[in-house]
Amino acid sequence: MQITHAPVGGAAAPPEWFTGDAWIAPLAEPGGGAPTQIDSVRFAPGGRTVWHRHRLGQVLVVTQGTGRVQRRGGPVETIQTGDVVRIAPGEWHWHGAAPDRPMTHLAIEPIPAEGDPAEAGEPVGDGEYRGDAARGVPPITRTVLLDQVLAPPRGTHRVEVRRITIAPGREAGLHVHNGPVFGSIETGSAVYQIEGEAAAVLGPGDVFYEPEGARVARFDAEEEGVTFLGYFLLGAGQTAEIEFPAR
Numbered sequence: 001m002q003i004t005h006a007p008v009g010g011a012a013a014p015p016e017w018f019t020g021d022a023w024i025a026p027l028a029e030p031g032g033g034a035p036t037q038i039d040s041v042r043f044a045p046g047g048r049t050v051w052h053r054h055r056l057g058q059v060l061v062v063t064q065g066t067g068r069v070q071r072r073g074g075p076v077e078t079i080q081t082g083d084v085v086r087i088a089p090g091e092w093h094w095h096g097a098a099p100d101r102p103m104t105h106l107a108i109e110p111i112p113a114e115g116d117p118a119e120a121g122e123p124v125g126d127g128e129y130r131g132d133a134a135r136g137v138p139p140i141t142r143t144v145l146l147d148q149v150l151a152p153p154r155g156t157h158r159v160e161v162r163r164i165t166i167a168p169g170r171e172a173g174l175h176v177h178n179g180p181v182f183g184s185i186e187t188g189s190a191v192y193q194i195e196g197e198a199a200a201v202l203g204p205g206d207v208f209y210e211p212e213g214a215r216v217a218r219f220d221a222e223e224e225g226v227t228f229l230g231y232f233l234l235g236a237g238q239t240a241e242i243e244f245p246a247r
């Protein structure tokens with residue numbers, strides 16, 4: 001008899017088999033006529049194996065925490081303390097922790113007399129790990145935020161993209177650009193108003209358009225300041241200029 005008290009440590013898992021942080025503590029190794037490997041595998045949140053398969057299959061017993069497991073072609077499933085997962089011989093699969101919880105499982109794997117007991121495949125990508133495909137989340141989305149006709153129609157030779165930051169509470173002041181300007185807010189917020197039109201509060205993701213020659217009465221950063229991308233449409237030889245007319 002041999003007692004190993006609460007083996008919680010383990011060695012860092014090999015990176016070609018794992019993504020993120022995981023540790024393996026071997027509990028029983030094949031020998032003495034018992035051809036079975038038993039490991040305790042601990043995953044940090046987000047840690048998981050790569051896609052892999054075991055020649056003779058595998059049994060997982062979750063001993064602590066919350067995890068994820070998926071077989072090829074199936075959904076990403078949640079597993080918890082006490083759950084048992086039986087993986088068929090040759091079945092491609094992965095297992096790991098939940099995105100925000102650690103997980104420890106026993107991995108019980110029969111070892112064939114000859115040849116590799118398991119085969120590693122591709123890493124499990126972040127979207128795959130989140131189960132995006134099963135939830136119908138498309139890998140790319142394209143959304144039209146603004147479809148603006150320019151007045152007057154103009155020949156645009158180049159577009160300058162600038163990141164502009166206005167300090168908290170600072171006001172841009174009444175100003176006029178010598179060409180059309182488009183913008184999109186990255187962080188913070190601002191009160192935006194073209195003279196004679198309604199004011200609007202722009203926040204992250206909002207887009208705006210300042211027509212050529214328009215008098216922009218307000219572009220006032222609110223209390224957290226504002227950072228936005230400005231797209232300046234310029235003719236050949238033209239430089240982006242800003243004027244601050246007297247009211």
Ligand code: MN
Nearest residue numbers: 052058087095
């Ligand atoms: Mn496995």
